[in-house]
Amino acid sequence: MKLLQSWEREARRAVLWAHRHHRSLAGVVLAALFGTAVTAFGVAPLAPDAADLPQRLIAEQVEPPHWHSQLEALGEFELLLTRNELTRSTDTVDTLLARLNVTDAQAAAFLRNDPTARRLMQGRAGKMVQAQVGPSGQLHRLIARYPAEKPEQFATHFTRLTIERAGEGFAARLEQAELNSRVALRSGTIESSLWAATAASQIPDTVTIQMAEIFANEIDFRRDLRRGDAFAVIFESLEADGEPITWNQAAGRVLAAQFINAGRVHEAYWFRDPVLGKAAYFDAKGESLRRAFLASPMEFSRVSSGFALRFHPILKTWRRHLGVDYAAPTGTPVRTVADGVVEFAGWQNGYGNVIFIRHAGGRVTVYAHLSRLNVRQGQRVEQGQHIGAVGATGWATGPHLHFEIRENGQHVDPLRVARSSEAFSIAAASRAQFQAQALAYRQQLALASQQQFAQAE
Known part of the structure; x- marks a missing residue:
């Protein structure tokens, strides 16, 4: 009974409060209703399901731009x-x-x-x-x-x-x-000849000639090449307006090269020794690849007759050939293979125009059938110096160079002399610098070889 009376008293107080504060109460109710409406709006879908909408196909003809005028403009372009x-x-x-x-x-x-x-x-x-x-x-x-x-x-x-x-x-x-300079990296594999392989690898002829020169004392490019032999080369290319030049021997100077012949690896690195004041190609041990005698008196030309028994083209008899013949066009430069003094320069019987040069150790080199003589008797010459030009004078059936080396009056194989002749080494004070430079080149050559093998596969 008392509880019921208490609820009645509270109800009367609420009614009196509502009567006195009816405006505040209306505001609270409106605010609550507005919040509910917003919430409903937020969760209501914005559009019906697209699958329920009607579908129709619209076809419209599209007019292309004025292509006649475009063709006319293209025709005016030269x-x-x-x-x-x-x-x-x-x-x-x-x-x-x-x-x-x-x-x-x-x-x-x-x-x-x-x-x-x-x-x-x-x-x-x-x-x-x-x-x-x-x-x-x-x-x-x-x-x-x-x-x-x-x-x-x-x-x-x-x-x-x-x-x-x-x-x-x-x-x-x-x-x-x-001229602009850039460093190029190439590699290749021998299939038929060195020239064909370097041409396929887009290596300039000047670089091919230098490679043959660099390894001439290590590899006989006439007889030692095998199918599958591989090479890699880093060279400096001089360019005129972005085009590799063809007239300068310095264009394409080899900086480093590797040649794998019959499984044996040959390496060469261009290095200028600051102590000795000499620049040359050295192997991995720092030994010069250019010896006291060059392997050839010409820059990579074709050997037409070696140091062996042959059928003489004029005398028509078999006899021992006491030199090496190099086939080349008339006018091709001929160089001395070692430092020395000109002993004779002039005409001599079947030799035609011929030059004899005396070197240290009782050796004499002979250059015959020349079309031109650039030296005179008694003149001192240096290794690689041009002393004359290829010709067909004397007993010659065509333009070529006949080359001999004599040791104490006896004819010897020029290639054997070149391979056994003396070489110089890098100075001890320069070895650390050389090894660092050679290591950098060796890594680049390995990268070139890997790329070449990957392309082959």
Whole structure:
């Protein structure tokens, strides 16, 4: 009973409070309702399920842009073709332009008559020529690159001759520009010959010649090469406007090389010894690969007859050949294989034009059938110095060099003498520097070989 009376008293108080504070109570109720509405809005779906919506297919024809005007604009665009060539000793303006696919009488006349443009056909052959030609064969621009005109700039600069269309005619300008240098890395495998393998690996001929020179005392490239032999080479390439040059022996100087012949690894590293003041190629032990006698008096030419029994082409009898014959075109430079003094330079019977050079240790070298003599009797010469040129004088059926080495009057095998001749070593104070440089090159050569084997697989 008392509990019921207490609830009644509380109810009357609530009613009185609501009557007195009816505005506050309305605000609270509205706020609660508004919050509920927002919550409902937040969870309600924004759109019906797409699967329940009706579907229809709309087809509309699309008009392409005005392609006729685009074809006309494309037809007005002039397509230029670029072609590269090397000048030849037998070239005329017409033959060179024909190889460049240029059919332009006005350009041909300009090349013949303009004093600056005429330099294109002057001087020695081997100039690098690049031509931009229109669809009808008209010349738009021709750029020729060749050695610098000043000898002191030969290793650092090149000459650029530019001939280009200007209005109704042509203009020519001549300038000297700097050569750029970069280091290249190549590798390859012997399948048929060294030349074929290096060509397949995009190695310049100057680099191939140097590789053969570097390992000439270690590998007989005439008889020792085997299918499957491998090589890797790092070389410095000189470029003219991004094009590797072809006229400078320094272009493509070998910095390091590795040759695997019959399973045996041969290494060579270019190093300038600061103590000895000499630069040469050294093996991994620091021994010079260039000995007192070079293996050949010519830069990698074909041996046509070795130090052996042969059928004499003129006397028509079998007899011992007491030297080595190198087949090469007339005019090919001949060098001395070692330091010495010219004992004789002139004409001598079947030898024709011949040079005898006396060296230390009772040795004499003989260079026969020459077309030109560049030394005289009594003159001192250094290893590698050009002393004459290949010819066909005396008893010769064609242009070649006959080469002999005599020891105390007895004929000996030139290759044996080269391989057994003395070499010099890197100074002790320079060995640490050499080993560090050789290690860096060895790692790069290994990387080149790995890439080559991966490509082969």
